[in-house]
């Protein structure tokens with residue numbers, strides 16, 4: 005297991021790499037190139053510059069999150085072939101820079117969604133919060149404006165202002181697209197990129213939809229064990245795998261996260277682990293909590309035990325943290341609570357590992 009930490013680059017992250025380097029056990033940065041528009045090829049020189057900056061700080065870059073998928077691919081438009089060719093070119097450049105895992109998602113229009121980016125919790129911290137009842141009464145453009153306002157001046161991951169400025173136009177394009185068509189378009193995309201991923205040794209890891217159900221009438225398919233099973237078989241290759249996000253999938257209590265880790269891990273399709281805890285207060289209402297085992301609805305011990313038991317050697321990162329100790333930063337991506345999360349998860353891992361070694365003797 006490689007304990008990792010997401011970093012948004014020198015322009016859009018308030019946390020210096022030298023601080024991340026000081027979190028015990030964190031060795032690997034999960035990074036990306038942000039100045040290239042979605043759909044265009046990431047230049048090798050830019051990837052190498054990012055890698056070099058990270059290595060100079062004493063950390064490694066082996067996991068990229070995310071290489072975003074152009075809407076035309078999700079919509080299945082004729083222009084998709086050009087964007088798929090660009091995606092393959094990006095994968096080749098990433099491989100040349102030593103990248104091993106690429107995370108991506110396949111959510112139409114919106115990336116992750118929340119109704120409040122700074123919901124006060126009883127302990128005085130703030131957290132990301134989602135309430136389906138609030139969403140139901142909101143126009144999509146109002147939610148976009150709310151998310152942008154709550155972002156503290158940061159560009160939220162997956163929330164490119166230019167693209168979402170055309171939200172009504174985007175939603176209209178998806179009007180007649182159902183789940184089956186979205187599956188077909190994902191299959192087409194995977195058939196186009198997995199041969200390149202295989203050739204250059206990059207493990208593709210699809211991130212679950214967050215939240216894992218349809219929003220604003222848009223289909224969402226990366227939502228359940230059955231659908232993940234279908235996705236990994238769309239192109240039956242070990243390079244067609246998963247980024248299992250405990251918080252995203254866990255918002256639907258029917259998803260048994262440790263069981264999914266064991267299942268897809270045994271299949272060799274688990275390439276990236278996002279580990280975070282949430283409280284599901286009622287169906288459709290959840291908010292994010294500290295990583296500690298008893299802080300939320302998902303047992304972090306059971307999650308880490310499952311990763312340990314499948315012999316997982318890939319990247320794991322703490323996911324969205326609360327804002328604590330007065331920190332100001334990108335909602336969900338402050339330093340303090342994610343650092344606590346990384347160390348807590350590593351503590352669980354060390355204990356599980358030592359106990360299992362003791363049992364073997």
Ligand SMILES: [Mn+2]
Nearest residue numbers: 249252278323
């Ligand atoms: Mn995640």
